[in-house]
Amino acid sequence: MPRGKMIIAAATRFQRAWDRAMAHDGEGLIVADLDIVEVHEAALELIRATATNSLQEALDVVHQFDT
Numbered sequence: 001m002p003r004g005k006m007i008i009a010a011a012t013r014f015q016r017a018w019d020r021a022m023a024h025d026g027e028g029l030i031v032a033d034l035d036i037v038e039v040h041e042a043a044l045e046l047i048r049a050t051a052t053n054s055l056q057e058a059l060d061v062v063h064q065f066d067t
Contacts, residue, residue: 002066003049010049011062014042 001009021035025046034035 006049007046007062007065010042010046014046017042024042 017035021031021039043058046058046062047053047055048056049061050060052061
């Protein structure tokens with residue numbers, strides 16, 4: 001798979017996992033363990049796809065890729 005498609009797929013997975021985990025943010029609900037695991041794994045996939053060393057660096061690459 002081309003690098004650009006890998007980044008898009010990883011960013012999409014991360015966004016979906018983040019949105020699901022934060023769906024009840026502020027409502028006093030506890031984030032499920034499986035949601036936390038998925039966000040973590042999605043973040044690692046995004047870091048690998050962007051060849052960076054941190055989530056912030058990966059998100060910076062996604063932002064540059066998107067513009």
